[in-house]
Amino acid sequence: MNTALSFHLVSKTLRIGRERIQILRDVSFELKEGETLALLGPNGAGKSTCIRIILDMIRDYRGSVTLHGHDARRAQARSHVAYVAENPSLHERLTPMEVLRTGLARHDIRRSDANAWCKCWLQRLEVEEYAHCLIGRLPKGATQKVALAHAMAVQPRLLILDEPFSGLDPYAHGNVLHILDEYRRAGGSLFLTSHRLQNMERLADRVGFMRKGKLLAVRPYRELATERKADLIIRYEARHALFDESSSPCPGVFEYRLAYLELQASIARLLAQGGTLLAIRPELSLEDLFFRFAARDGA
Numbered sequence: 001m002n003t004a005l006s007f008h009l010v011s012k013t014l015r016i017g018r019e020r021i022q023i024l025r026d027v028s029f030e031l032k033e034g035e036t037l038a039l040l041g042p043n044g045a046g047k048s049t050c051i052r053i054i055l056d057m058i059r060d061y062r063g064s065v066t067l068h069g070h071d072a073r074r075a076q077a078r079s080h081v082a083y084v085a086e087n088p089s090l091h092e093r094l095t096p097m098e099v100l101r102t103g104l105a106r107h108d109i110r111r112s113d114a115n116a117w118c119k120c121w122l123q124r125l126e127v128e129e130y131a132h133c134l135i136g137r138l139p140k141g142a143t144q145k146v147a148l149a150h151a152m153a154v155q156p157r158l159l160i161l162d163e164p165f166s167g168l169d170p171y172a173h174g175n176v177l178h179i180l181d182e183y184r185r186a187g188g189s190l191f192l193t194s195h196r197l198q199n200m201e202r203l204a205d206r207v208g209f210m211r212k213g214k215l216l217a218v219r220p221y222r223e224l225a226t227e228r229k230a231d232l233i234i235r236y237e238a239r240h241a242l243f244d245e246s247s248s249p250c251p252g253v254f255e256y257r258l259a260y261l262e263l264q265a266s267i268a269r270l271l272a273q274g275g276t277l278l279a280i281r282p283e284l285s286l287e288d289l290f291f292r293f294a295a296r297d298g299a
C-alpha cells in the first residue's frame, strides 16, 4: 500500500514575545492509502497545528511531511487532497452552488454534468434548499455541511477533516458519518481530528492520541475496543456481597469487576442468589485505555 500522508519527526515552536513555546514535539505518524487515522486529544494538544502543517499553512517547522510521496510544501502535493476546517470560512458572497463549482475548477475537474453533480452533493448533505443563497446568510451548521459537500464533490484521494462532528445536530451527525464511511469503503484515505473517541468505531482503522504537543501512541481501533471488553464493572444490590472482592460504594450496593467472558455466568449467579443488577459499565473509558497503552509503550 502506498503512503497517503507521512508526518516525520515534526516539531514546531512558537515565539511569543521573549518566550518560546513548543507546540509539537517530534510527532511522527503515517497514513496508508485507503486507511483512516483519527488523531484524538484534548484542547490545545496540537491536532490542528498538525493539519495546518500538512496543508502548508505553517511553513516554519522541523521535520518532513509528504502527501502521496510529494513534499507537502509543494502545491502539487495537495492536488488530490481536500480539507474541511472546524469552522470553515467560505466566501460569504458566493452561493453554495458557486462554492462547489469553484472547488471543481480549482481541482481542474471538468464534468459535463457539473451542475447536477454539485446539486447532488448539496442534496446528500441536506443543504440543497440553500443552493442559491449567499453563504453569509446561512446558519452555521449549513455552512459546515456546504464545506463538506465542497470537499466530497472533488472526490479527493485524501480527505482531511478537523473536528467534523462538532456543531452538527444528531441527525446531521448520522448522515455525515454515513457519507464518510461510504468514502472510506470506496478506498478514500481519511485523516481526521476529534476531542473524543465517540464515532470512531465506525470510521477509524487506527487512532493516535495527542497531549501537550506529543503523540503518545497510535493503535488499531480494534485493539482498544477488544481490551475494553475484557474489563467490565457490574453494580448490584444485595444484602451482602455475592462475589469475593466486591467493593461497596454505599450500603447494600456492591460493585464487582469482571472479564467480558464471565458476564453471562456472573449475572446468572447474581440473580440466582437474590441480587438485583443495577448497571454494567466498562471499567475504563477508551481514553483511559489509551493512557494505559501509552504507559506500556513507555510514553
Ligand SMILES: Nc1ncnc2c1ncn2[C@@H]1O[C@H](COP(=O)(O)OP(=O)(O)OP(=O)(O)O)[C@@H](O)[C@H]1O
Pocket (backbone or CB within 6 Å): 014, 016, 023, 041, 042, 043, 044, 045, 046, 047, 048, 049, 050, 195
Ligand atoms: N498562533 C498561535 N499563537 C499562540 N498560540 C498558539 C497559536 N497557534 C497554536 N497555539 C497554541 O498551540 C497549542 C496547540 O494548538 P492546536 O490548535 O494545534 O491544538 P488542538 O489540539 O487542535 O486544540 P483544539 O482541539 O482546541 O482545536 C495550543 O496550546 C495553542 O494555544
